[in-house]
Amino acid sequence: MQKSNSTRLSLHQIHKHFGVAPRIVEVLREISFEIASGQSLALVGPSGSGKSTLLHLIGTLDQPSSGQIEIGGQNPFTLSEPELARFRNAQIGFVFQDHHLLPQYSVLENVLIPALAQRNHSTGNEERARELLQRVGLAPRLDHFPYELSGGERQRVALARALIQQPGILLCDEPTGNLDRATAQTVVDLLFELHREQRNILIIVTHSMELAGRCERRFELREGKCCAV
């Protein structure tokens, strides 16, 4: 079931600003770090410090203003839009604070959606989705719809969806931000369990020091700069 993950992520002198002169807002400055498969990293910092922006840059959803990001030795921003989409589909999984499940699809279908992106749908994907859902404890709820699930269950579906393509990097943006403490605990346990199993790079943006504490590395973003804590 698991494909071997040996992805390395490196960020070198990443800058990100928004706006145009003279109203330029510099969000990220001189961000550099590397992280290898099997490692987990927490990004903490106050609101507006650029945590999510950094996560989007790593997730190739946005481009850095300067600097270089390499994933598995490749700079994804040199790719064309379709190649980048394929790259993201294969290499990156997202879990958002708001689960962003699609209400018109069932639990199983939501998990399968990334597999449909590149026209590589197969019965193998469905088996894997079922296994993942069983793994996150939602096997009895395959045909349920998002509105029939609790917040924790939704986030678990989102986690299964993020892992369906066995990405090398799993990016989580405040994955427990909308959950109560007990549910959050369950989701986090599951997250780390799967991370350990799949040996991917896990990067979590969070305000929760408790969650951050469970990661191997922790970076704090202050005034656009990143420092290890």
Next chain:
Amino acid sequence: MLRSLIYYRRLHLAVALGAAVTTAVLTGALLVGDSVRGSLRDLSLERLGKIDFAILSEHLFRQNLAEEIAQQPSLQSHFGNPVAALLLNGSVTHGASQARAVGVNVNGVDRKFFALFEEDSASAHARSLTRKSGQPFAPVMINESLRRELQAQAGDQILLSFKNYSDIPRASVMGRKQAEDLTETVRLTITRILPDRGVGRFGLRTQQYLPFNAFVALPVLQRALRRPDEINALLVPAAHDSSARFEQQLQQALQKSLRLEDAGLRVQQFENYFSLTSRGLILKPALVELAHEIADSLQLAAQNLLTYLANTMRREARTVPYSTITALQTPVPSAFGELDLVNGAPAPALAEDEILLNDWAAKDLAVEVGDTIALSYYVVGEREQLRTQHHTFRVNGVVQMKSLAADWRLAPPIPGVDEMENMQDWQPPFPVDLSAIRPQDEKYWDEHRATPKAFISENAGRSLWRSRFGDLNAMRFAAASPPELSAACRAFETALQQRLTPQEAGFTLSPVRAQSLKASAGATDFGGLFIGFSLFLIVSAVLLAGMLFRLGVEQRAKEIGILLATGYALRAVRRRFVQEGLLVAGIGVALGSIAAAGYAAVMITALRTWWIDAVGTSFLFLHVSAQSLLIGAALSLVIITAAIILTIRQLRKIPATALLHGVTARDRQAPPRFAKMIGGVALALSLALIALAIRPGAQAPAGIFFGSGALLLLAGLAFFSAWMRQRRTTHRLQNVLHMAGRNTARQSGRSLLSTTLVSCACFMIVAVGANRREAGTETEKRDSGAGGFMLMAETDTPLSQDLNSPAGRAELGFAEEDSLLFQQTEIFPFRMLPGEDASCLNLYKPQKPRVLGITPESRKRNGFHFQAAVENNLENPWQLLERELEPNVIPAIGDYNSVQWILHLGLGQDLEIQNERGEAIQLRFVGLLQSSIFQSEILISEENFLKHFPGPSGYAYFLFDTPADSAVRVAQAGERVLSLYGFDAVATADKLAKFQAVENTYLSVFAVLGGLGLLLGTLGLGLILARNVMERRGELATLRAFGFQQSTLAKMLLAENGWLIFSGLLIGTIAALLAVAPHVFSQNAQVPWLLLGGILLLVGMVGLLASAAALSFSFRVPLLPALKAE
């Protein structure tokens, strides 16, 4: 508010444009109505020049009457001088090419007539009608339309034929019916071609078609008719704008100026009596009644007289040919002379079967008192053919040939007889056997002329010889004492002149201008019609404006949430948005009002060109009225405001917290069970209706199929709705197209709305558009719109001859070989009262529709298809015309289309017209025909026709039951031989096609405007997509985050919208095709598949393009922020 307006200017501009489109279409439609009405009005004013009233008569009257009326003081301040004219109908044949035109207005006029139009050119026109020395034939001016028809030019010669005038009714025994007496023909030279405007358009009949006009100098026509100084029309110009209000004064002036001779009457004084006679040889019953009233008031003795011609008086082997017999009151009052028996005693009162012979006849027949003699005489039978009848009388006495018995004045002056020296020279208007005339008859003629040879009672005479025109040919009056006779005669004449109304005298005073302007309101309200045609366009524009406004509101949902959260009352927030909306809508409406003129101009241009079949005239111009602009603007503003208020009102259902998150809609997903149930029931009903429709002997299957189609539409939409709501857990997503299909269910209400809009519009466009039919393919069937008749024809001059008999055809000039053509043809003649076309071909509202009198044979033949009748299941619904209704209510049959849409009446309703005596009569519709050839007229029984319109003689409308293969030859022979009578034959199929062309054109207009509405609606769908994309930014961003390419997402979204559009098109089209299945599979269907397919394809394409545009716009909005918490 200004800040908001500026900040959201793009959205507001879009809303304003939506409002502008609504206003432009709505107001534009009203302006189309204005333009049609205005153009008809202009047309009326142009063709009438300065003419306000027309005084018309069925008979000719003195030309001097014009001057005498002009001298009436009551008239001078309100009207100009009446202009004398001879207005006839006729036909023209081009001298060289033999090209012919029928239905030509033959106008005998002078300079004064032309001055009614253009004073400047009047003299020039009059000069053009003055015969120059060396010109072999009198001049004629024709209008451009007639020139085109004849392919003639100035200098060419034409033969002008028109109906001859006869004072004696042709349908009476003494009337001249012979073919050669019916028409007059003159050869003329064209001196000028008048343009089809101004006087060239002259015509008293309200129609939008260009008339054929020929103008001839008045004396030329008078000479041709051998009636110098006589006319049949006075055209009265208005002196000022409000002249129309002074009809009463004009009526009085006419009455004061009329002389008895203008009514064809004559009062003559003799030694001991004075008489009242008519040029028509028959006194109308109303006149007789009036004369008696006057005589009574003057204490005069009155004697009614009816002198008739007996072809034979026979007793056994002895026969006296051609004798006059007088019916009179017996015993005869002494004031009128003596009627004494040979024994000196006064003749006694006669019973109805008794007769008195003069002693010459008694001797000739060798009869004695008590003997029986047989009389044979002509009467007018069916189809105005002379029929010989016989009656026997018992001889009551023999009278001496003196005094009244020797009065040759008792016999009316029969033309062709009276003036003849010898009986052998007679040229009477009826057949005579001159060989039967004996020397003693000639001797009697020499000595006594037409002095009656016998006398019968007044009652007997009236009952035997009564005709529809009357039953007396003279009245005599005597004073109490002979010296008073002169004074009494003068008093009688004066009283009769004063009391005889113009109507009784045979005159009609028509306020032609007022009538024409009234008719300009049109039979069809084109404003309403175009609003109907543009309904989808209007609804789409309103939906578009509402949707755009809603989009704006949704974009500002957070603003609303904040306002509510900071303490603003919902009402205040709503008011603020409504005010903003109103301002924007107001700007849009103002812009739309300007655009409305453009829209109307395009529609008018289209009506003048592509859709000319609907109006039949290119004389349509844009007319813009402030009233329509205001109504259109106000209506549009109300509609748009209502849409805005409805949009804003929906906000109250959304909690402020949701609004703060930008949520503006709550879609409740009802389970599909209900939709499935509705779909199931609708489908079952639809199938049941089909089963009902296809069962043998089904009634009105077309209506059932339409209902079935509508139910199928409902079922289709219900199943579509159920499908969207279905939890698809059994079928897994395989690709983005599957995803697109599933996505449509995300906002199922909105998706259903889109599909419903498209499918309903599509249903209407296809169902209405597919109704186009090619008329006349089944004319040979008796129950078709042509009633099984292949040909129909009209003549300018009514014919009395029997076209079904070789003798009748021979009299009309058919050669034997032509006559043979008619052997397999049966011709059904109809009496015709000229009037206005009551069909959709006439844009004017008919004031006095054309009436046909249908003969008993035609009624008995049955035929045509009745759409409705007051009594169902009648084997022959034409019998309804024979029903006796209330007094002055006549059963009538009309075509459903004309009665419903042009006369705006229905089954059982009455149309009021005036009969010949000027009395109001009601034509009650007892039956309505379906799409028949009788769309231009109303049908009543011949019996009722003759009762109320005894004047018109002969038949001027004919239907030919002829084999299809000989129809063309029959028509050609008829037109060739009967050209003098203005015979014009058309195939019934062509006539039906002409009517159908109007309907088909309306269907095309509906299809095109409906298609435009659908296009606009499709643009609205593009907006829905844009709105969906805005709402689903988070979803789309998530999909991108998981590796979906932008192009894949675009494809998915396009597929979503395409699915909605094509589902709508498919559901609507299938349902519509079922609805019109009986028509589509009928022989005469002419479904414009190409046009309909083109419209639907265009709609699909535009829908996709609009969606693509909406996507392109939506994808410009960055998606990433949506990934953050919503």
